[in-house]
Amino acid sequence: MRLALVAGLVISTAYAADTATRVTHVGPVAPDTLAITIDTGQVALGDQVPYEAQAGDAGGEFSELTGWSWTLRDGRAIGARVGRDGRLLQLFDRVVSPPLDGAALDRPGYRVSSGDDPAYADGQTPRAVHRKSKPTDMVRTDVWTFGFTVRHVMYLLLPAPLQVGKRYTVAFPDDLLPPVEYTHEPRRVRSEAVHVSHIGFRPDDPLKQGFVSCWMGTGGGVQYAAGAPFLVLDDRTGEEVFRGELALSKAGADGSEDVYRRNYNLVDVYRADFSELRTPGTYRLCLPEVGCSYPFAIADTVWRDAFLVSAKSFYTQRSGIEIGPPYSPYRRPRCFHPDDGVKVYASTCSLMDSGNGLNARGTDKDNFGNLVAGRTKEVVDNAWGGYFDAGDWDRRIQHLEATRLQLELADMFPQFVAAADLNIPESGDDLPDLVNEALWNLDCYRRMQLPEGGIRGGIESAEHPRFGEGSWQESLLVLAYAPDPWSSYIYAGVAARAATWLQERKPELSAVYGESALRAMAWAEAELPRLTGYEKLPHAVDDARNLAAVELYRLTGDSKWHDLFLATTALKEPGVDLFVYEHHDQPDAPFVYLRLSENMTRPDVRANCLAALRREADTVLATGTATAFGWMKRNSWVPVGWGCLTVPQAVALVRMHFLTSEERYLRGILQACQFGAGANPANLCYTTGLGQESPQHPLCVDARISHQAPPAGITVFGPRDVLRPGVEWVNDLIRPVCTPEPTAWPTTEAYYDIFLHPEVCEFTVMSNLGPNSYVWGYLAAREGS
Numbered sequence: 001m002r003l004a005l006v007a008g009l010v011i012s013t014a015y016a017a018d019t020a021t022r023v024t025h026v027g028p029v030a031p032d033t034l035a036i037t038i039d040t041g042q043v044a045l046g047d048q049v050p051y052e053a054q055a056g057d058a059g060g061e062f063s064e065l066t067g068w069s070w071t072l073r074d075g076r077a078i079g080a081r082v083g084r085d086g087r088l089l090q091l092f093d094r095v096v097s098p099p100l101d102g103a104a105l106d107r108p109g110y111r112v113s114s115g116d117d118p119a120y121a122d123g124q125t126p127r128a129v130h131r132k133s134k135p136t137d138m139v140r141t142d143v144w145t146f147g148f149t150v151r152h153v154m155y156l157l158l159p160a161p162l163q164v165g166k167r168y169t170v171a172f173p174d175d176l177l178p179p180v181e182y183t184h185e186p187r188r189v190r191s192e193a194v195h196v197s198h199i200g201f202r203p204d205d206p207l208k209q210g211f212v213s214c215w216m217g218t219g220g221g222v223q224y225a226a227g228a229p230f231l232v233l234d235d236r237t238g239e240e241v242f243r244g245e246l247a248l249s250k251a252g253a254d255g256s257e258d259v260y261r262r263n264y265n266l267v268d269v270y271r272a273d274f275s276e277l278r279t280p281g282t283y284r285l286c287l288p289e290v291g292c293s294y295p296f297a298i299a300d301t302v303w304r305d306a307f308l309v310s311a312k313s314f315y316t317q318r319s320g321i322e323i324g325p326p327y328s329p330y331r332r333p334r335c336f337h338p339d340d341g342v343k344v345y346a347s348t349c350s351l352m353d354s355g356n357g358l359n360a361r362g363t364d365k366d367n368f369g370n371l372v373a374g375r376t377k378e379v380v381d382n383a384w385g386g387y388f389d390a391g392d393w394d395r396r397i398q399h400l401e402a403t404r405l406q407l408e409l410a411d412m413f414p415q416f417v418a419a420a421d422l423n424i425p426e427s428g429d430d431l432p433d434l435v436n437e438a439l440w441n442l443d444c445y446r447r448m449q450l451p452e453g454g455i456r457g458g459i460e461s462a463e464h465p466r467f468g469e470g471s472w473q474e475s476l477l478v479l480a481y482a483p484d485p486w487s488s489y490i491y492a493g494v495a496a497r498a499a500t501w502l503q504e505r506k507p508e509l510s511a512v513y514g515e516s517a518l519r520a521m522a523w524a525e526a527e528l529p530r531l532t533g534y535e536k537l538p539h540a541v542d543d544a545r546n547l548a549a550v551e552l553y554r555l556t557g558d559s560k561w562h563d564l565f566l567a568t569t570a571l572k573e574p575g576v577d578l579f580v581y582e583h584h585d586q587p588d589a590p591f592v593y594l595r596l597s598e599n600m601t602r603p604d605v606r607a608n609c610l611a612a613l614r615r616e617a618d619t620v621l622a623t624g625t626a627t628a629f630g631w632m633k634r635n636s637w638v639p640v641g642w643g644c645l646t647v648p649q650a651v652a653l654v655r656m657h658f659l660t661s662e663e664r665y666l667r668g669i670l671q672a673c674q675f676g677a678g679a680n681p682a683n684l685c686y687t688t689g690l691g692q693e694s695p696q697h698p699l700c701v702d703a704r705i706s707h708q709a710p711p712a713g714i715t716v717f718g719p720r721d722v723l724r725p726g727v728e729w730v731n732d733l734i735r736p737v738c739t740p741e742p743t744a745w746p747t748t749e750a751y752y753d754i755f756l757h758p759e760v761c762e763f764t765v766m767s768n769l770g771p772n773s774y775v776w777g778y779l780a781a782r783e784g785s
Contacts, residue, residue: 020097026182029193029214030222031161031289041099041149043139045707046091051081064477067466070143077143083473090468093139095147102133102152102739109173117166126156132217133739137697138754150737155216187238191291198678198691199306200297203278204784206663207670210285211679213269215746221252221267230272235282235295242277246270250628257627259636264747269628294692303780309690310773313713314437315424320384327423330711332702335472337384344383344459348374350484351457358538371479372462380480383459386444387765391699393471395444396458397487400494402770406438407497409777416781445491446516453523454483455491470705488524489544492517496551514555521548539584542568547589571608578616591655617656621668630671640747641720646686647768648672648775681749687715697755699762715772716763719750730757
C-alpha cells in the first residue's frame with residue numbers, strides 16, 4: 001500500500017479519493033493524546049439563471065414590500081425570482097456530498113501503530129476516543145431546509161505517551177478513512193491547545209502572551225499544570241529564544257468571569273507571558289512535550305498592517321459605487337444609485353420612532369412597520385452613498401459612530417493617518433484616505449439635509465434583503481427616514497468634528513461642514529420643544545445633544561455651545577459615571593472636553609470628566625482581569641455577544657492612555673485585542689483576510705450571491721453566550737450536526753461559520769469595523785516605548 005504526502009500528512013492512496021471527507025490536521029493536545037481534524041461534506045451555492053417560465057409554474061407574485069414570492073414548479077419551490085423585472089431566478093444551494101456522520105467516527109476500531117516506537121510495535125487501541133463536531137458552512141437547499149459541511153475533531157487518548165521523532169500510523173474503524181501517518185515533533189507540529197495572536201506584537205508592546213487550553217467535546221478538558229515550561233521558538237531555525245512557566249489564568253470550575261457567575265470556557269486556561277521578548281522575528285509558542293501555536297511575528301509593522309486591512313473594509317461596505325480592481329479583488333456592481341433608476345421615497349417615520357433607531361414611542365413591533373406605514377410619494381433627491389450596515393443594505397445615522405472614531409484617530413495622529421494608504425478611489429488627493437472615508441459616510445446624510453437643516457436618519461428598505469438578491473438587484477421599496485432631532489444632533493456633532501479637523505487644512509471645505517453642522521443643530525434645537533406624543537424622550541437624544549454642543553464649541557469657540565454642554569452634561573457633579581442605566585450614556589463628550597485648552601473649560605467639570613473617564617477605563621480593565629483569555633466588556637453586566645469577544649472593547653482605554661501615558665492602559669488595550677486576533681480556543685483570527693485562519697462565511701450577502709470570498713477586514717460578532725435565549729432557531733438547525741449539542745459548548749469556542757447566523761456571523765459598521773480599526777490604528781500610531 002503506497003503512501004502519498006498530502007498537506008503535510010501522509011494519506012494512503014489505496015483508498016478511493018473522496019475530497020468531501022479529508023483529514024486536514026493531526027496534532028497532539030497532550031503527550032498521550034492525539035487530535036485528528038476531519039473536514040466533511042461538500043456544498044455548492046445556487047446560481048442565478050435566466051427565468052424561463054414553464055406551464056404550471058405557480059407563485060412568483062411580486063410586491064415591493066416583500067419582493068417575489070417563491071416560484072413553484074410541479075408543486076415544489078425551485079427558487080426565487082430576482083430584481084424588479086424578475087428575469088433571473090436564484091436557485092437553491094446544493095449539497096454535493098453530505099457530511100460524514102459523526103456517530104460513525106465514534107465506533108470502536110481505531111488502531112495506532114509504529115515501526116520505531118516499541119510501545120506501538122504491535123498496534124494499540126486508544127484508551128478512550130472523544131469527539132467534537134460543528135458545522136463549517138450552511139446552505140439553503142429549499143425554502144426552509146438546510147445542508148451543512150461539518151468539521152469533526154477526534155481525540156485519541158493513547159495507552160502510552162508519544163515519543164519525539166517517532167512515526168505513527170492511525171487506522172480508522174471499518175476503514176472509514178484512509179490511514180494517516182504522523183511524526184511526533186512537538187517543537188514543530190501545531191497543537192490546537194496553544195493559542196496566540198495571529199497579528200503578532202510590536203517589539204515595544206509591554207504585553208505579549210498566549211494561552212493554553214483544550215476542550216475535547218465529549219471528553220471535557222485536557223489537564224495541564226501551572227509551572228509547566230513553555231518555549232518561544234524561532235519559526236525558521238527552531239532555536240529557543242525564550243523560556244517561561246505557565247500560570248493558571250482561570251480554572252474551568254471558577255464561575256466568576258462576570259456578574260452572571262459564568263465560566264465561558266468550561267476548561268482550565270493557562271497563560272504564557274513572554275512580554276520580555278523584544279527581538280524582531282517570526283516565532284511559535286510551544287509546549288515542549290505537546291506542540292506549538294501558529295507562527296506569529298514580532299515586528300514594528302504588525303499593528304499598522306492589521307490596521308490597514310481593517311480600515312480598508314469601509315471601502316467594500318460603500319453603497320452607491322462599483323467596488324473592484326484596482327482597489328480591491330472583491331467585486332460588486334454599483335448599487336442604490338439614482339442614476340440607475342433607484343428611487344428613494346420619503347417616509348413620515350423618523351429613526352427616533354423606528355425599531356431600527358430609538359423606537360421612542362414604543363409602537364414599532366418589527367423594525368420596519370412604522371417606516372413602511374409612513375411612505376409618501378415624495379422622492380428624496382441625492383439619497384445615495386454611505387456604508388451598508390452588514391448583511392442589510394441600510395445606511396443609518398448610527399454609522400456615524402464609526403466616522404467619529406475615524407476622525408478622532410486622524411486628530412490624534414495626523415502624520416500617521418496621512419501616510420496610511422488604503423488604496424481607495426480618492427487616494428492621492430489632498431486628504432488622507434481615512435479622512436476621505438469619514439467624509440464619504442458623512443456626505444450621505446449631508447446630501448439629504450433639508451434646506452432648513454433637519455437630518456434624515458438614513459435609508460432603509462422595506463424589509464431585510466430577499467433571498468437571492470444582491471444589493472444591486474434590490475426589488476424592495478426603498479425609503480428615507482424623516483428628519484428628527486436625535487439624528488440631527490448626531491450629524492451635527494460629527495460634521496462639526498470634520499469641520500474642526502479641516503479648519504486649518506482645507507478652510508473652504510471646513511466651512512461647508514461647519515455650516516451644515518450649525519444648520520442641523522439649529523433645526524434640532526427648534527424642533528426639540530415641538531415634539532409631542534412621547535411619554536418621555538430616551539436619554540440618547542440629550543446625550544447626542546450634549547456631544548454636538550461640545551463639538552460645536554470646539555469648532556466655533558462660541559460660549560453658547562459651552563453653556564449648552566454644561567446644561568446637558570451628566571458630569572456637573574463629581575462621582576458620576578459616564579454611563580448610568582436608563583439615565584445617560586455620555587462616553588465621548590468628556591474626551592472632547594478634555595482636548596480643549598484649559599482656558600476654554602470649567603476646572604471642576606474638566607476634573608469630573610477626567611475622573612469619570614478614568615473610572616470607565618478602570619472598570620473595563622477590571623472585566624479583563626476576571627476573564628481567562630483577557631477579553632473585556634464595558635462593564636460586567638454586558639451580555640457576552642455582539643462582538644465583545646472579537647472586537648477590542650478598549651476605546652476608553654485608548655483615550656486614557658492618550659491623556660495620561662499610563663502603561664497599564666496600554667497593556668489593557670493590548671490584552672483586549674488578543675482574543676479577536678487569534679488567541680482563543682478556535683485559533684481563529686475573527687477578522688476576514690487576516691491570520692492563518694479567519695471567517696470564511698460572514699453574513700455578507702453580496703459575497704454570497706456572487707460566490708466570492710468575503711472582502712478582507714470584516715470583524716464578525718463571533719461567539720455569543722450559548723445559554724442566552726434568542727437563537728433557538730439556529731440551534732435547532734445545527735443540532736443534528738453539532739456534538740455536544742450547541743448549548744453544551746464553551747461559549748468561547750462556539751463560533752459557527754455558517755453565514756445565516758446574524759448574532760455570530762454578522763457585523764456592523766459602528767460596532768465592529770469602527771472600534772476595531774480605531775484601536776488597531778492607535779496601537780500602530782502610538783509613540784514607541
